[in-house]
Structure formats: structure tokens, C-alpha cells
Amino acid sequence: xxKHAPKSSSEFEYIKWIRSELPPASPNLEVGPGDDCAxxxxxxxxxxxxxxTTIEGKHFVLAEKGKKLPAVLGPAATPEEVGRKAITRCLxxxxxxxxxxxAALVSCTLHTGAPVNLREEVFLGIAKTCATYGVTxxxxxxxxxDGPLSISVAMTxxxxxxRPALRAGAAPGDVIAITGSLGGSILGKHLRFEPRIAxxxxxxxxxxxxxxxxxxxxxxxxxxxxxxxxxRFAVGADIAAExxxxxxxxxxxxxxxxxxAERALHHALHDGEDFELLFIVKPNRWKKIVTEWPFDVPIRxxxxxxxxxxxxxxxxxLRKGEPxxxxxxxxxxxx
Amino acid sequence: xxKHAPKSSSEFEYIKWIRSELPPASPNLEVGPGDDCAxxxxxxxxxxxxxxTTIEGKHFVLAEKGKKLPAVLGPAATPEEVGRKAITRCLxxxxxxxxxxxAALVSCTLHTGAPVNLREEVFLGIAKTCATYGVTxxxxxxxxxDGPLSISVAMTxxxxxxRPALRAGAAPGDVIAITGSLGGSILGKHLRFEPRIAxxxxxxxxxxxxxxxxxxxxxxxxxxxxxxxxxRFAVGADIAAExxxxxxxxxxxxxxxxxxAERALHHALHDGEDFELLFIVKPNRWKKIVTEWPFDVPIRxxxxxxxxxxxxxxxxxLRKGEPxxxxxxxxxxxx
Numbered sequence: 001x002x003k004h005a006p007k008s009s010s011e012f013e014y015i016k017w018i019r020s021e022l023p024p025a026s027p028n029l030e031v032g033p034g035d036d037c038a039x040x041x042x043x044x045x046x047x048x049x050x051x052x053t054t055i056e057g058k059h060f061v062l063a064e065k066g067k068k069l070p071a072v073l074g075p076a077a078t079p080e081e082v083g084r085k086a087i088t089r090c091l092x093x094x095x096x097x098x099x100x101x102x103a104a105l106v107s108c109t110l111h112t113g114a115p116v117n118l119r120e121e122v123f124l125g126i127a128k129t130c131a132t133y134g135v136t137x138x139x140x141x142x143x144x145x146d147g148p149l150s151i152s153v154a155m156t157x158x159x160x161x162x163r164p165a166l167r168a169g170a171a172p173g174d175v176i177a178i179t180g181s182l183g184g185s186i187l188g189k190h191l192r193f194e195p196r197i198a199x200x201x202x203x204x205x206x207x208x209x210x211x212x213x214x215x216x217x218x219x220x221x222x223x224x225x226x227x228x229x230x231x232r233f234a235v236g237a238d239i240a241a242e243x244x245x246x247x248x249x250x251x252x253x254x255x256x257x258x259x260x261a262e263r264a265l266h267h268a269l270h271d272g273e274d275f276e277l278l279f280i281v282k283p284n285r286w287k288k289i290v291t292e293w294p295f296d297v298p299i300r301x302x303x304x305x306x307x308x309x310x311x312x313x314x315x316x317x318l319r320k321g322e323p324x325x326x327x328x329x330x331x332x333x334x335x
Numbered sequence: 336x337x338k339h340a341p342k343s344s345s346e347f348e349y350i351k352w353i354r355s356e357l358p359p360a361s362p363n364l365e366v367g368p369g370d371d372c373a374x375x376x377x378x379x380x381x382x383x384x385x386x387x388t389t390i391e392g393k394h395f396v397l398a399e400k401g402k403k404l405p406a407v408l409g410p411a412a413t414p415e416e417v418g419r420k421a422i423t424r425c426l427x428x429x430x431x432x433x434x435x436x437x438a439a440l441v442s443c444t445l446h447t448g449a450p451v452n453l454r455e456e457v458f459l460g461i462a463k464t465c466a467t468y469g470v471t472x473x474x475x476x477x478x479x480x481d482g483p484l485s486i487s488v489a490m491t492x493x494x495x496x497x498r499p500a501l502r503a504g505a506a507p508g509d510v511i512a513i514t515g516s517l518g519g520s521i522l523g524k525h526l527r528f529e530p531r532i533a534x535x536x537x538x539x540x541x542x543x544x545x546x547x548x549x550x551x552x553x554x555x556x557x558x559x560x561x562x563x564x565x566x567r568f569a570v571g572a573d574i575a576a577e578x579x580x581x582x583x584x585x586x587x588x589x590x591x592x593x594x595x596a597e598r599a600l601h602h603a604l605h606d607g608e609d610f611e612l613l614f615i616v617k618p619n620r621w622k623k624i625v626t627e628w629p630f631d632v633p634i635r636x637x638x639x640x641x642x643x644x645x646x647x648x649x650x651x652x653l654r655k656g657e658p659x660x661x662x663x664x665x666x667x668x669x670x
Contacts, residue, residue, distance in 0.1 A: 030381060031499060034563070036431040036547060037383040037492065039499050044379050046365060048372040049473050051386075051440035051489050055480050096371040105386035107487050138384050145390050147482035152442050154386050154489030157372065164366060164374050212371060228369070 005120035014142060018123060023131035026102065029138055038138035040103055040156070046164065048099035048157035054086040056148035060191065062118075072256050074186040079118050081191040083125020086151040089215075091133055091195035092275040096213040097164045098204020099157030101197065103138040104130055107152040112144035122151070133197065165204040165211035170229035170280040172307040174209050176237055177286065180276040180297045182218055183250025183267030190273035199295050203279050206289055210280040217272045217330020218244070219315060225280060226314040229305075236312055239303035239326070241319045244268050269317070270329040280305060340455035349477060353458060358466035361437065364473055373473035375438055375491070381499065383434035383492035389421040391483035395526065406591050409522040414453050416526040418460020421486040424550075426468055426530035427610040431548040432499045433539020434492030436532065438473040439465055442487040447479035457486070468532065500539040500546035505564035505615040507642040509544050511572055512621065515611040515632045517553055518585025518602030525608035534630050538614050541624055545615040552607045552665020553579070554650060560615060561649040564640075571647055574638035574661070576654045579603050604652070605664040615640060 006013040019033055031039035056062060061069060063076035077085070087104060094101045106126055110119055119142070130137045135155070179196055196213070203211060210229055212221050222237050229235050246261075246268040254263035276297075281289065286301065293299055308314065313325035341348040354368055366374035391397060396404060398411035412420070422439060429436045441461055445454055454477070465472045470490070514531055531548070538546060545564055547556050557572050564570050581596075581603040589598035611632075616624065621636065628634055643649065648660035 031501060035499075035502050036428040037385040037434060037499075039432070039494070040382045040384060042377045042380055042382045045377055047375045047377045047491075049375060049438060049440055049489075049491065050372040051442045051474065051487065052476050053442040053444055053478060053485075053487060055444060055478065055482070058478070058480055093371040097374070099372060103384060105384055105489055107386045107388040109388055109390060109485065139386065141387050143388060143390065143393070145393055145483070145485075147390070147485070148480070150388075150444065150480075150482070150485060152386065152388060152487030152489075154384075154440055154487075156382075156384065156491070159374070164370075164372075166366060167370050 005116050005123070007116050014119065021123070021127060023127045023137055026136040029103070029136050033137070033139045038103070038105065040138060043158065046159040048094055048097050048159065048164065050090050050093045051152060051154040052089050052093065053150060053152040054082070054089060055150045060085060062149065072253065074188055077191050079121035080125035082149065082151070083122040084129045085191055086153050087126055087129040087135070088193060088195045090153045090155040091197060092213045092215070094155060094157040095195050095197045095200030096211050096277060098162050098201050098211070099159055099164065100201060101133060101135050101155055101157045103136040103156045105138055105154040106140040108140065108142045109145050109147070109150045111149065112146060133195070162201065162204045163207070165200070165208050165279070167210055167212050167225050167228040168231060169210040170225055170235050170305050171209060171233050172235055172305050173283065174280045174305040175283055175286040176222070176239060176280055176302045176304060177299055178245065178276055178278050178302055179299050180274065181245035181247035182214065182274050182276060183247045183264065183271045184253035185249065185271055185273040187249045187253055189249060193275040195275060196277045196297065199297065200277055203277065203289065206285055208279045208281045208285070212278050214274045214276045214278055215272055217270045218268065218278065219270050219326050220328045220330035221278055222315050223328050225278070230308070234308040235305050236308040237303060237305055237315045238323060239315070239317055241265065241317050243300065243302045245300050269326065272330055340451050340458070342451050349454065356458070356462060358462045358472055361471040364438070364471050368472070368474045373438070373440065375473060378493065381494040383429055383432050383494065383499065385425050385428045386487060386489040387424050387428065388485060388487040389417070389424060390485045395420060397484065407588065412526050414456035415460035417484065417486070418457040419464045420526055421488050422461055422464040422470070423528060423530045425488045425490040426532060427548045427550070429490060429492040430530050430532045430535030431546050431612060433497050433536050433546070434494055434499065435536060436468060436470050436490055436492040438471040438491045440473055440489040441475040443475065443477045444480050444482070444485045446484065447481060468530070497536065497539045498542070500543050500614070502545055502547050502560050502563040503566060504545040505560055505570055505640050506544060506568050507570055507640050508618065509615045509640040510618055510621040511557070511574060511615055511637045511639060512634055513580065513611055513613050513637055514634050515609065516580035516582035517549065517609050517611060518582045518599065518606045519588035520584065520606055520608040522584045522588055524584060528610040530610060531612045531632065534632065535612055538612065538624065541620055543614045543616045543620070547613050549609045549611045549613055550607055552605045553603065553613065554605050554661050555663045555665035556613055557650050558663050560613070565643070569643040570640050571643040572638060572640055572650045573658060574652055576600065576652050578635065578637045580635050604661065607665055
């Protein structure tokens with residue numbers, strides 16, 4: 001089969017090509033793409049399951065020849081980056097549970113009559129990303145329709161004896177910490193971020209109280225942890241403004257907007273799609289994690305969970321030690 | 336939580352409502368909707384995995400007040416039927432492998448600003464259907480966008496020691512058989528069909544050579560079996576025109592078109608979305624299956640697989656014993 005997708009508009013031809021270009025599969029894959037279902041061998045274990053849809057105009061703007069986006073909207077996505085992001089968004093959720101991803105199913109819906117190189121490059125982005133992260137592309141579905149490009153990815157992962165790190169579980173006195181730096185992902189990181197799979201597993205193995213990946217933004221995702229954990233303890237979070245790891249992109253974005261450090265901090269607090277891991281951990285475990293941390297990406301403590309008193313805001317930011325409410329200004333999904 | 340979905344356009348409010356209205360879950364579901372991933376306990380087994388996307392304008396036309404479709408296009412779908420179909424399409428694929436469905440993940444993308452009763456009823460259609468078929472709704476994702484309604488469903492199933500029934504495996508001399516009757520599903524069955532889960536399992540347990548569910552149409556799906564099986568034996572299929580179970584809907588549709596029995600047979604041969612099981616089985620096993628068949632839906636032999644000679648058509652239809660090529664006039668997916 002040729003390296004390029006067939007020009008024919010037949011789904012069958014396209015699927016034949018896909019089957020010839022599949023990334024390496026796990027020996028546990030008994031039946032791969034092309035039958036009614038995929039069949040995988042499973043172990044006695046807990047399995048992580050995830051679905052997420054990556055859609056044009058919301059998660060990416062497709063690059064068009066001769067068209068440039070305003071600088072503050074960052075670069076448009078190549079079709080390969082679209083495929084990559086569809087997979088890595090699910091990988092990041094696996095990471096946030098401490099799961100090891102095993103298989104992906106992909107349902108791709110393209111505008112009818114979309115150019116052949118679009119579906120070819122989207123698929124290659126998906127296939128390469130699966131290969132990079134050792135994920136078996138177990139099956140999928142491709143269709144044409146009268147709408148924008150939309151890619152649903154379902155993923156399975158294994159826990160291999162590790163207790164999943166939930167959003168609930170944060171208790172007063174726990175340390176609030178984060179991997180990497182935050183803000184300004186729109187300038188490119190949202191298309192090329194590294195899902196923190198090994199880091200998430202390392203943290204889950206060391207018994208973090210709670211964990212989430214930063215998809216909506218620090219203020220919103222930390223609020224989510226307080227709310228979910230609040231079913232057991234009434235907890236709030238205090239973070240120190242000086243401790244927030246403001247990324248270079250956040251600074252660059254603030255500069256593009258003609259603003260300074262305060263605006264860069266705003267981006268670090270509220271921008272989404274950094275896909276770093278926000279985790280909550282008992283102080284003694286935090287010390288052990290810092291000592292043993294073997295990864296390139298840095299980790300940093302932002303603050304501490306506290307008992308929530310009536311009328312207090314869930315999340316507060318301390319500026320020179322003075323607490324003020326941190327509003328959720330991160331991404332709020334609209335239906 | 337109220338029985339009705341919140342009027343607010345916030346995703347979080349909607350998710351809270353969804354969590355309050357979830358169908359009964361398997362005790363194997365350790366973490367359900369609301370965290371980064373769902374967590375299920377798994378057994379040592381083969382697992383069936385499937386993803387499929389059900390989209391507006393292709394798999395259904397949404398009912399609108401005061402608007403009636405031409406009679407030959409059948410009834411428009413209620414939102415609940417849309418939710419039902421999104422789940423049952425995956426269930427039918429599970430059935431065609433002989434798998435027992437266990438968990439579903441649903442990603443629902445609605446037009447931004449879609450009325451609240453639409454997302455409420457779509458969800459209830461999903462939830463009720465999961466409850467009916469004992470499927471755990473393990474997680475999902477809901478978004479708004481500037482496009483039509485689209486629902487991706489990923490599903491896991493267990494094989495529980497049964498060998499999966501593939502599309503490949505048909506050999507010369509095998510009997511070609513089918514459950515139920517065919518044609519005219521557009522008049523309503525495509526929205527309310529019964530996925531043949533117990534039947535599929537029964538057949539897989541009895542070692543059918545190959546199996547597929549009729550989603551594209553008999554001529555196309557039988558061709559698919561010949562092609563997939565052809566990697567091992569060069570096989571073709573002969574079916575007898577008199578043996579094809581023409582449904583009442585096929586006859587009714589032909590009548591609406593001002594035509595007769597020949598047109599009704601055409602619908603039975605080429606219409607899609609009947610979601611009956613087409614299976615290929617050794618003659619001695621077929622006899623046993625007929626004797627032991629415990630289900631309400633009838634089964635029927637259509638013909639026989641044959642060794643494919645060079646230049647012969649893959650699928651032939653015998654009219655009064657005379658073979659002629661059966662063209663694939665069923666649904667051909669366009670990209």
C-alpha cells in the first residue's frame with residue numbers, strides 16, 4: 001500500500017490504507033481495526049476508561065494557506081497537530097489518574113469532500129502519537145458529514161495495582177503542587193504539550209491525595225478539586241502568588257497584549273490547556289516526592305489546603321501573605 | 336436534584352444533573368462519571384472495544400414541530416430515539432462479535448444554545464438504553480459547538496471465554512444465515528431496532544465461522560465477509576432470491592414508491608440499518624443451531640459459501656436456480 005492515502009472518496013479504500021499504516025500494536029491486541037469490534041486481552045486489574053472529543057473552532061483552528069491568525073491567538077494547527085492533540089488530551093487524563101494508557105479507539109468525522117491530505121495527515125498525527133506513547137490504535141470509525149472536523153478518542157488504560165488518583169481526597173494541611181509552568185498555552189503549547197504520563201504514575205504510586213490535569217485553568221481546576229474533595233471534608237485552597245510558575249509563554253502573551261507581569265500571572269492562573277498535573281499531597285509524602293523526583297519537568301509547591309470556614313471562598317490567593325478570593329476566570333464550558 | 340436538566344448553559348450544572356440521573360452501574364465500576372477517567376475492575380479475559388459516532392443528518396433527522404418528512408423518509412427522530420440509537424449501534428457491533436457489553440462512554444456535541452429539553456432527552460435516551468441492556472454508563476463528555484448534533488459512543492464488552500466471531504473465517508460449503516427480516520428500516524426500525532446481543536452470544540458460543548451485523552445492507556455486508564474471509568480461502572457467496580426474508584417495512588416502502596415485490600426484494604437486499612445478524616456456519620453446526628434456537632426472532636438460511644473461481648462475482652443471487660451477480664447497491668460511505 002502506498003505511503004499516501006487514496007484519492008478515492010470511498011471509506012473502504014481509506015480504511016485499507018489506514019490498516020496498512022497502523023502504528024505498532026500491543027501483543028494483547030487480538031483483533032485490530034476492520035472488524036465489528038477490536039479485541040484486547042485484559043488482566044485482572046482496574047481499567048481506566050476515557051472519551052473526549054476534539055473539535056474544530058474550539059480546540060484548534062486549522063491552518064489555511066495564506067491566512068494568518070492574530071498573534072495573540074497563536075499558530076493555527078496543522079492536520080498532524082490536530083491528530084496529535086486528539087490523542088494527547090486523553091493521554092493527559094490517563095496521566096491524571098496515574099493510569100498507563102493501553103489502547104485507543106478513534107472516531108473521525110470530516111467535512112464531506114475534505115481534501116485527501118487532510119485526512120491523511122490527521123491520521124498520521126494520530127498514528128505517530130500512538131506510537132510515541134506506546135498506545136495501541138485498536139479501532140475506529142471515519143465518516144463524512146456537513147459539519148466541522150471532529151475527532152472523538154476513547155482510551156483504555158491499566159492501573160497495574162496502583163490506586164487511581166481522584167479529584168476527591170484533598171484534606172486540610174495537604175500541600176498543593178504542580179508540574180511545569182502555566183499560562184499562554186494558546187501560543188503553541190496546547191497543540192504540542194507533553195502528557196505527563198510517567199509523572200502521573202510516579203505520583204499515584206506515592207499516594208497523592210488528589211490529582212487533576214490543568215485543562216480548564218488553575219483557578220477552575222483547583223476549585224474542582226475543592227468541590228469534589230468537599231464531599232468528605234469541607235476544604236479550601238490557599239496558593240501564594242509568588243509561587244505560581246508563570247511560563248515564558250504567559251509573559252510573551254502579556255507582552256503581545258501590551259501588558260506586564262500582573263497580566264502574565266493572570267494567564268498562569270486562568271488559562272487552560274497547559275496539561276500540567278495539579279496534585280495535592282500530605283506534607284511527609286511531598287518531601288519524599290521532591291527528593292526522589294526523577295523527571296526533567298520541575299515540580300513546585302503552590303500552597304496548602306485548609307479547612308473551609310462558612311462564607312470563605314474556596315480558593316484564595318495570598319499576595320504578600322494577604323489572602324484574597326481567587327475568582328474562577330478559567331474556561332467555563334458553555335453548552 | 337430535579338428530574339429535569341438545569342436551564343443554565345453551564346456544563347458543570349448539566350453534569351451534576353447527569354450524575355443524579357445515571358442508570359444503575361455494575362459493581363465493577365469503581366470511579367464513575369466526573370473524574371478524569373472512569374475506573375472499572377476487569378477480569379482475565381478478552382475485551383471487545385468499539386467506538387461509533389451517530390450524527391445528525393446522516394443517522395437521523397431530528398423531529399421539528401409542525402414539520403413532516405416525506406413518507407418514504409420515515410419518521411423524524413425524537414431526541415430520546417437519538418440517544419437510544421447512539422447506544423444500540425455499538426451494542427449491535429458487540430452482538431456481532433458475540434461479546435457481552437459492559438460499559439459505555441459517551442461524548443455528546445450539541446449545537447451551542449440547543450434547547451435544554453434536547454440535551455435532557457438525548458441523555459435520558461442514552462441512560463434508559465444503558466439500563467435496558469445492563470450497560471454501565473462509565474463516563475463521558477459534553478460540549479457545545481457551531482455544528483450539528485453528534486454523539487460518539489465507546490463501548491467495552493467481555494468475551495467470557497467465548498471466541499470472538501470475526502468477519503473473516505467463512506469457508507466454501509458453509510451455510511449463510513440471518514436473523515429476522517430485512518429492508519425498509521428507514522420507516523422506523525433504524526431508530527428502534529433490537530440489538531441481537533443474546534443471539535450473537537449464542538451463535539458465537541456455537542462456533543460460527545463468521546458474523547457481521549447488517550448496518551450497510553445485505554449485499555455490502557455479505558461482500559465484506561467474502562473479502563475478509565478471502566485472505567485465507569478465495570470464497571464467494573450464493574444466496575437464493577426466494578430465501579431472502581423481505582420485511583413488512585420493505586413491502587410497505589415499495590408500495591409507498593408505487594412499486595411491487597421486486598422493489599421490496601431490492602430493499603431487503605440493499606437497505607442498511609436493520610442490525611440483524613448475518614452469520615456463516617458449518618452445515619452440521621447450522622443444524623444444531625436450528626434445533627436449539629431459543630429466541631423469538633426467526634433465523635433463516637439464505638444460501639451457501641462457494642469456492643471463488645477467477646472472474647466470478649463475489650456475491651451471486653440465484654433466481655429459480657440461475658445465478659447472477661449481486662451488485663453492491665447498499666450504503667457506500669463517502670468521505
